[in-house]
Amino acid sequence: MLSATKNGANGHTNGVNCRSKLALCTVDEFLAQSYDYLIIGGGTAGLCVAARLTEDPNVTVGVLEGGENRLDDKNVLTPSLFPTLPGRPEYDWIMETGNKVYSMPRGKMLGGSSGINYLMYVRGSRRDYDSWRALGNEGWGWDDLVPYFKKHQTLDLPTDKVKGLDPQLMPHAAADKYHGTNGPIHTSFNDFRIPMEEDFIKACYDVSKSKNTLHDAWSGDHLGFYSSLGAVDRTGTAGTRSYAATGYLKPNLSRPNLKVLTSALVSKVLLETDRQGEPTATGAEFIVSTRAYKANATREVILCAGVVQTPQVLELSGIGNREVLSAAGINTIVESPSVGANFQDHVLGGMVFECAPEVLFLDALQGDEYGQKQQMIYEKEHNGPFASPGMLMGFVSYASLVSESELQSTIAEIKKNSFAKTAFEKTQEQLIIDQLSDPTFANLQTFLIPANMDMTAGGDQTRFLGPPPKGKNRVAPLICLEHPLSRGSIHIASSDPTKPPRIDPGYLRNNTDAKILAAGLKWLDQVTRSPILAKSLGERVQPAPDVSLESEEDRIKVLSEHISTQYHLIGTASMGEVVDERLKVKGVRGLRVVDASVFPSHVSGNIMSTAYAVAEKGADLIKEDARDY
Numbered sequence: 001m002l003s004a005t006k007n008g009a010n011g012h013t014n015g016v017n018c019r020s021k022l023a024l025c026t027v028d029e030f031l032a033q034s035y036d037y038l039i040i041g042g043g044t045a046g047l048c049v050a051a052r053l054t055e056d057p058n059v060t061v062g063v064l065e066g067g068e069n070r071l072d073d074k075n076v077l078t079p080s081l082f083p084t085l086p087g088r089p090e091y092d093w094i095m096e097t098g099n100k101v102y103s104m105p106r107g108k109m110l111g112g113s114s115g116i117n118y119l120m121y122v123r124g125s126r127r128d129y130d131s132w133r134a135l136g137n138e139g140w141g142w143d144d145l146v147p148y149f150k151k152h153q154t155l156d157l158p159t160d161k162v163k164g165l166d167p168q169l170m171p172h173a174a175a176d177k178y179h180g181t182n183g184p185i186h187t188s189f190n191d192f193r194i195p196m197e198e199d200f201i202k203a204c205y206d207v208s209k210s211k212n213t214l215h216d217a218w219s220g221d222h223l224g225f226y227s228s229l230g231a232v233d234r235t236g237t238a239g240t241r242s243y244a245a246t247g248y249l250k251p252n253l254s255r256p257n258l259k260v261l262t263s264a265l266v267s268k269v270l271l272e273t274d275r276q277g278e279p280t281a282t283g284a285e286f287i288v289s290t291r292a293y294k295a296n297a298t299r300e301v302i303l304c305a306g307v308v309q310t311p312q313v314l315e316l317s318g319i320g321n322r323e324v325l326s327a328a329g330i331n332t333i334v335e336s337p338s339v340g341a342n343f344q345d346h347v348l349g350g351m352v353f354e355c356a357p358e359v360l361f362l363d364a365l366q367g368d369e370y371g372q373k374q375q376m377i378y379e380k381e382h383n384g385p386f387a388s389p390g391m392l393m394g395f396v397s398y399a400s401l402v403s404e405s406e407l408q409s410t411i412a413e414i415k416k417n418s419f420a421k422t423a424f425e426k427t428q429e430q431l432i433i434d435q436l437s438d439p440t441f442a443n444l445q446t447f448l449i450p451a452n453m454d455m456t457a458g459g460d461q462t463r464f465l466g467p468p469p470k471g472k473n474r475v476a477p478l479i480c481l482e483h484p485l486s487r488g489s490i491h492i493a494s495s496d497p498t499k500p501p502r503i504d505p506g507y508l509r510n511n512t513d514a515k516i517l518a519a520g521l522k523w524l525d526q527v528t529r530s531p532i533l534a535k536s537l538g539e540r541v542q543p544a545p546d547v548s549l550e551s552e553e554d555r556i557k558v559l560s561e562h563i564s565t566q567y568h569l570i571g572t573a574s575m576g577e578v579v580d581e582r583l584k585v586k587g588v589r590g591l592r593v594v595d596a597s598v599f600p601s602h603v604s605g606n607i608m609s610t611a612y613a614v615a616e617k618g619a620d621l622i623k624e625d626a627r628d629y
């Protein structure tokens with residue numbers, strides 16, 4: 001059923017109960033040895049780095065993870081149970097923004113956010129990563145990253161149940177060139193599809209007046225509409241979520257050179273001054289229950305705590321903006337003004353519709369008879385709706401939605417109201433202008449989520465992803481802004497490591513972002529009115545049917561009340577600003593950041609695959625630099 005399995009009833013154990021597995025250990029076992037590398041955060045990136053470094057049996061790695069081990073948890077493993085995870089304290093740190101409240105779910109377990117996410121496996125456009133290089137980060141363009149996209153992936157080819165469907169729905173024609181065959185993360189196409197998906201795609205192409213020319217949506221070009229790959233294993237433990245803990249940790253639990261401690265909250269990186277007078281990371285301080293401990297690293301400390309907590313740990317350690325640190329009562333050891341700045345997220349807006357009664361959606365899994373039947377199929381055959389979370393998506397360019405004069409006026413507005421002050425920000429802004437001008441560039445992402453969403457409840461994920469009223473089926477067509485001009489920030493407000501940092505998402509702070517997203521909403525409104533969808537879509541529920549979407553002003557007003565995070569936070573320890581292109585924290589020896597906080601600018605689409613690619617490349621950089629020790 002779509003309701004969450006009760007915690008504890010599913011075989012979940014934390015590390016302390018897992019002594020039989022060598023790597024998962026108690027505090028005493030963790031402290032009994034020293035480490036070459038200490039990894040803070042056993043999430044998406046952290047477990048990848050741990051697995052790659054411990055390939056060398058002579059290298060020792062300790063991982064400190066604030067959440068628990070949920071490797072056997074059915075709520076995590078069953079793909080379509082993803083809506084039951086965000087907003088619940090067993091799985092989510094439940095972070096919130098301060099001003100207007102939006103929740104900011106972050107995975108709190110081994111595997112981090114890859115354990116609670118919607119499983120969509122997407123890569124950005126070639127130009128997204130080439131922008132990273134253009135920002136001064138040599139070695140981080142699309143061609144540089146392709147080997148790392150392939151390295152983490154296993155493409156499970158379509159099963160018999162999927163074969164025969166229109167291949168243009170699943171555009172993976174360049175499988176040999178762009179997909180991996182033996183990486184730790186399995187990716188596959190859904191083996192169950194709702195009938196409306198193909199109609200939605202047709203309606204999208206129809207309204208866009210474009211043809212489907214998609215070749216392979218993971219080849220650096222994903223302009224168009226398709227059913228995406230998901231991080232669902234179809235060949236190993238079939239029908240289950242493939243995430244950092246199953247892919248990078250589970251097969252390596254018996255490595256004697258790896259130790260993993262769960263429920264360990266890192267409060268700071270330990271810094272000492274070396275002989276040259278430079279601050280050097282020597283270990284980390286962490287809390288288990290209420291007791292504080294210290295662990296040492298002889299080579300490096302690698303910070304992988306994610307976009308919210310990586311800047312928090314840096315600031316708690318005295319690395320950051322002097323004003324922020326002093327307001328929180330922290331001594332500045334390394335002045336690094338960009339820590340916690342440059343926060344970006346994909347802003348998600350959209351609509352919710354009732355569905356025609358004969359159309360079956362994820363919500364129907366909650367209906368007693370249908371849900372029970374599907375659950376039996378899932379348990380027996382490991383496929384069907386429970387193994388097929390919504391994957392229908394696509395990308396449109398802004399330039400294709402507006403006239404040439406509107407495009408020029410948008411560009412003029414960006415220049416006139418520019419927020420960019422530093423050289424880094426000015427380059428970012430120019431790159432966004434170039435991207436907006438390109439009619440083949442993916443500026444806006446659309447989804448058809450086959451479930452109810454409360455678009456007004458962005459502050460409470462349990463309501464945002466809550467079930468529909470009894471007896472109703474609902475569907476949510478969404479539109480997301482991919483390259484925001486607005487910037488937010490994440491900073492500590494207290495020296496207490498157990499207090500969450502202050503998140504200012506800055507959503508739509510720059511009015512031009514609202515204008516671009518409103519153009520996307522206009523297009524989406526036209527799609528939902530397409531005659532092709534008339535047989536599937538019932539009444540619009542959000543915004544209310546009588547709310548006008550006619551003018552740009554109307555649409556911006558609706559968006560101001562119906563937006564949320566797309567969970568794609570990036571940038572709070574940006575490459576080029578806080579870390580260099582080898583991911584080393586500037587001004588500190590022996591400290592790197594390897595997670596989504598190093599992305600210097602946003603990429604189109606969902607970002608888990610990019611987090612894995614960054615981690616794979618980060619691990620190679622660490623291995624290369626190990627020759628110096």
Ligand SMILES: Cc1cc2nc3c(=O)[nH]c(=O)nc-3n(C[C@H](O)[C@H](O)[C@H](O)COP(=O)(O)OP(=O)(O)OC[C@H]3O[C@@H](n4cnc5c(N)ncnc54)[C@H](O)[C@@H]3O)c2cc1C
Pocket residue numbers: 040041042043044045046064065066067086105106107108109110111112113114116117118119120121122264265266267304305306307309310313566567568569594595596597606607608609611
């Ligand atoms: C609800 C949700 C849905 C999403 N859906 C998708 C999707 O469908 N497709 C997609 O591509 N992307 C999706 N994403 C985004 C993607 O999952 C994340 O961007 C990515 O997993 C981030 O990886 P990371 O390594 O940077 O951080 P994380 O995976 O979050 O890892 C950080 C780890 O550090 C630990 N930690 C934090 N602070 C401390 C501390 N002080 N001490 C010790 N440990 C600490 C955390 O518990 C966590 O395990 C989604 C994200 C969320 C939250």
